[in-house]
Amino acid sequence: MPSPQQARAQATTITSGKTAPEAEVSPTTRLRALFDGPQLSPGQRRIAQYLIEHITEAAFLSITDLADRVGVSQPSVTRFAAAVGFSGYPALREKLQSIALGTLAGGPAPPEVNRSNELQAAVDAEIENLENLRRDFADPDQVIDIGRQLSASTPLTILGLRISASLAEYFAYAARRIHPDVRLVTRGGSVAYDALLQSREAGGTWVLAFSMPRHAQETLTAVRVARGAGLQVALVTDLALGPVADEADVTFATGTGSRLVFDSYAAPGVMAAALLQAMTDAGPERTQARLEEYEQIAEQHQFFLRE
Numbered sequence: 006m007p008s009p010q011q012a013r014a015q016a017t018t019i020t021s022g023k024t025a026p027e028a029e030v031s032p033t034t035r036l037r038a039l040f041d042g043p044q045l046s047p048g049q050r051r052i053a054q055y056l057i058e059h060i061t062e063a064a065f066l067s068i069t070d071l072a073d074r075v076g077v078s079q080p081s082v083t084r085f086a087a088a089v090g091f092s093g094y095p096a097l098r099e100k101l102q103s104i105a106l107g108t109l110a111g112g113p114a115p116p117e118v119n120r121s122n123e124l125q126a127a128v129d130a131e132i133e134n135l136e137n138l139r140r141d142f143a144d145p146d147q148v149i150d151i152g153r154q155l156s157a158s159t160p161l162t163i164l165g166l167r168i169s170a171s172l173a174e175y176f177a178y179a180a181r182r183i184h185p186d187v188r189l190v191t192r193g194g195s196v197a198y199d200a201l202l203q204s205r206e207a208g209g210t211w212v213l214a215f216s217m218p219r220h221a222q223e224t225l226t227a228v229r230v231a232r233g234a235g236l237q238v239a240l241v242t243d244l245a246l247g248p249v250a251d252e253a254d255v256t257f258a259t260g261t262g263s264r265l266v267f268d269s270y271a272a273p274g275v276m277a278a279a280l281l282q283a284m285t286d287a288g289p290e291r292t293q294a295r296l297e298e299y300e301q302i303a304e305q306h307q308f309f310l311r312e
Contacts (some may be wrong), residue, residue, distance in 0.1 A: 032060055032104050037126070039100070040089055041263060046219060049085045050266045051075055056101065057123070064105035068094045127264035134260035134272040141259075142279070151239050151255055152283020158211035160186035162204040162236070166193045166224050169215040172241070172270060176213065176277045182299055183285050183292045193223030198230050205234040213280070216242040216249045217261060218268060228252045241276050 040053035055075045056063050063071060071094075072079045086097040142148070155161055161184055165173020170191040177189040188209075190200045201212065212231045216224045225248050228238050232252060240253035243261045250256045259276045262269035285292045303309060 032107060033057055035104055036060060037264075044218065045085075045088055045263070047266045048077055048081055049088055050263075052077060052082060052085045053089075054123070054266065060101065061105045064098065064101035066098075123264070127262055127269065130260075130264050131262040131269055131271040134262065135275065138259050138272045138275060145279075147255070148257070148279050149283050149286070151257075152280050153287040154237070155180075155211050155213055155239065155280065156184065156284040156287035158209050159184075160188050160204050160207050160209045162188045162190060162201060162209055162212045162231075163215075164190045164197070164201075164212055164224070164227055164231070165215040166191060166197070166227065167221045168219070168268070169217045169221070169224065172215040172217065172273055172277055175274070176215075176281065179278075179281050180284065183281075183288075183295055185295075190227070193221065193227060197223070197227045201227065201231045201236065202234050205231075205236050210237060212236050212238045214238055214240050214249075214253070215273070215277075216240060217270065217273065218243055218263070220247070220249055225249050225252065239280075241273055241280075243273070 036053075036057045040050075040057070045053065052071075052075050055071075059074075063074070066074065068079050068082050072082050075082075083094055086092075086094045089097065091097040091100070161180065163173045163177040163180065165171070165176075173189060173191060177187050180187045186207075188200060188204055190197050204212070212228075214224065214228055214231075216228075220242075228240070228249060229252055231238050232254075237254045238252065239255045239257070240250060241257045241259065242250060243258065244250060245256055245258035250258070257276050257280075259272035261273060262271060
């Protein structure tokens with residue numbers, strides 16, 4: 006089985022439609038293929054960004070100098086080297102120097118190393134994630150079926166811990182407009198266990214869990230608790246394979262944007278909205294009645310600004 010770094014490099018080649026010699030690939034593209042991946046922490050992505058933006062200089066820095074330039078510790082640089090598949094910083098620097106020397110030999114660096122284009126690359130990556138999701142939606146039967154199951158679960162529990170809390174909060178906020186009993190769990194440990202067990206005792210049958218990178222150990226534990234209590238788990242995550250996905254009854258895998266220091270979630274957000282749509286379609290009469298009631302309350306108490 007190839008390493009994550011090899012898999013990313015292979016994916017870069019496949020999307021081009023042909024295998025190109027390494028020398029024909031721009032230095033920035035080679036570095037992105039080397040570093041790109043949701044398993045990197047925000048601090049490690051800062052190191053990766055610095056190397057991408059300053060490759061001709063950074064490749065020849067000592068570990069001490071690189072740590073000082075980025076503003077991290079030397080152990081952080083060592084952990085970064087290991088995270089991207091090298092035995093240590095010396096091995097990583099050797100690779101970086103080969104890329105940097107190729108850049109110097111080829112003349113001025115291409116415009117794509119500019120900061121503005123790095124942001125454009127992040128948008129391009131998210132567009133690709135959305136295109137992949139669009140292809141997945143060519144067969145919407147599973148989304149429709151799970152939306153029906155979530156709609157029928159009373160109460161319905163939404164789980165999202167750490168970085169995944171924002172997606173869970175979005176889903177729960179919208180789901181409360183169309184479902185009579187939505188319970189949001191954004192704290193792990195015994196608080197999550199209590200909420201999950203109480204949901205099952207109250208008659209709930211499903212949990213919708215969000216697990217975005219970096220995947221929290223407490224999310225895995227909470228999913229196991231839910232399954233142990235007799236709840237079924239639908240999971241929205243970035244990987245179809247992995248410890249959390251292995252524990253779920255149904256997994257919806259959508260790519261996350263990992264070009265920047267912190268992930269972006271365009272595709273998971275659309276996936277969440279699609280499940281909400283499936284819930285509304287599962288019970289149209291209840292949905293309409295609840296939405297109309299909510300609009301009356303919102304108008305009475307002036308929840309929103311008048312346009």
